[in-house]
Amino acid sequence: xxxxxxxxxxxxxxxxxxxxxxxxxxxxxxxxxxxxxxxxxxxxxxxxxxxxxxxxxxxxxxxxxxxxxxxxxxxxxxxxxxxxxxxxxxxxxxxxxxxxxxxxxxxxxxxxxxxxxxxxxxxxxxxxxxxxxxxxx
Numbered sequence: 435x436x437x438x439x440x441x442x443x444x445x446x447x448x449x450x451x452x453x454x455x456x457x458x459x460x461x462x463x464x465x466x467x468x469x470x471x472x473x474x475x476x477x478x479x480x481x482x483x484x485x486x487x488x489x490x491x492x493x494x495x496x497x498x499x500x501x502x503x504x505x506x507x508x509x510x511x512x513x514x515x516x517x518x519x520x521x522x523x524x525x526x527x528x529x530x531x532x533x534x535x536x537x538x539x540x541x542x543x544x545x546x547x548x549x550x551x552x553x554x555x556x557x558x559x560x561x562x563x564x565x566x567x568x569x570x571x
Contacts, residue, residue: 484527
């Protein structure tokens with residue numbers, strides 16, 4: 435009986451200690467989306483479907499730019515916007531997204547997913563071919 439009580443109290447103490455350690459860690463660190471926004475790595479707060487709409491909207495302008503200038507242009511635009519401008523842009527893009535028929539929305543998301551998977555597969559295949567030793571015949 436004493437051993438069982440000791441085991442239960444030890445287990446309880448371990449659970450309390452791990453939950454307290456997790457709370458301390460999460461309290462001292464901002465969520466990843468906020469950290470990205472603070473460092474300006476991504477257009478934080480803009481969902482994938484709205485990024486798709488913005489790219490479609492800006493496509494003609496981006497194609498007219500030189501390739502070096504085009505890379506990161508949307509991100510730079512997002513970073514230069516004020517909070518009010520960002521909220522307006524999000525509302526505008528969300529209205530355009532909602533106006534699309536469901537099948538068009540699904541097709542755009544599927545196309546984006548396929549491109550992402552193709553890039554991911556290209557990276558892994560490229561890494562495998564670099565790691566493989568040359569065949570000697």
